[in-house]
Amino acid sequence: MSKSLDRAEKSGDRLTMHYVPRILVTGGAGFIGSFLCERLLETGAEVLCVDNFFTGRRSNVAHLLDNPKFEVMRHDITVPLFVEVDQIYNMACPASPIHYQFDPVQTTKTSVHGAINMLGLAKRTRAKILQASTSEVYGDPEIHPQTEDYWGNVNPLGPRACYDEGKRCAETLFFDYHRQHNVKIKVARIFNTYGPRMHPNDGRVVSNFIVQALRGEDITLYGDGEQTRSFCYVSDLVDGLIRLMNTEDDVTGPINLGNPGEFTIRQLAEQIIEQTGSKSQLVHKPLPQDDPRQRRPDITRAKTTLGWEPGIRLAEGLKPTIEYFRNEIREMA
Ligand code: NAD
């Protein structure tokens, strides 16, 4: 296995040699990826952030560039990548519906060709590889809350399919590379995550509602607003991802990572109005096609296998998120 030697640590006159893991984060300049890079650097690891900057931003990782253990490479993971690493977090993929539906063919390629390339890389380097899968593999779920053994209810032809089916196929590839080539895999099914560094124009519900509330614009409830989501603060999620990566080799997942606190979209809007002190009104817009009616993770497996559960409640996590959007709006003005 390829490892880099770090000579930096000295104790008295003795030079202590120790291994520093080299970690590849694809999609590292994105919302979740940038927090992950930051947290991994804090553990002393070397971090290679690979991103094509489709939805990611340099500003998300600008504060890390002075760290000699951090490197950014502009690269599209649908193209093979030859680097030497010990761990791979495969986070690259647009995640918000307007972003992943902008170029659906590229979205599927990113999930499928990207997974093949990153699994090929893991196979050659014997690196452990973690896939950022999604609650979208459950589609519009018929069982509630969702457990990992539920196979899902996905429309393979609709506008969300490029994302949902791409992610489902990526999971298939992960398990086949594991069975066929003994690649060490970890599959995390991530539920709706929010926090600072979300893209202000990504169309996701948290970013839309906060931006609308701060600007005093109407808050757009799609459909009746009674559909539900469960929102996980980004630092909790990143903690879960790192714990999963550091499990024994026989732990492959899939493992749900999300906050089981479930809210209707209307409740989210009301919470954001309250916390921003906004005078915005709620208005109704048509519900997008195939919009899941309800979503809530069963996190029993994460609790027992990782000793993980989220600690940050929605009202708490919204505070720094609202502050972040306040600054973004000021800078855009
Ligand atoms: P994001 O859009 O902020 O980040 C994705 C990153 O991947 C961006 O930096 C983008 O530029 C990069 N990227 C996209 N296609 C690429 C390609 N072909 N090659 C290289 N880089 C590419 O989204 P996010 O919310 O940070 O999501 C990160 C991962 O987590 C995604 O895989 C997403 O599917 C998954 N996920 C996110 C959520 C959520 O609620 N945010 C929920 C479930 C799963």
Ligand code: UDP
């Ligand atoms: N690959 C890569 N980096 C590597 C090793 C492989 O990007 O370090 C790519 C490789 O180009 C191939 C894919 O990963 O397209 C799958 O690799 P695998 O070894 O499974 O398949 P093969 O090369 O035999 O088709």
Ligand code: UDP
């Ligand atoms: N939504 C909404 N108004 C908006 C944006 C989204 O009512 O301005 C709804 C959307 O229809 C969905 C939920 O909020 O039911 C979550 O949407 P998001 O795009 O954030 O995530 P996903 O549907 O992928 O879970």
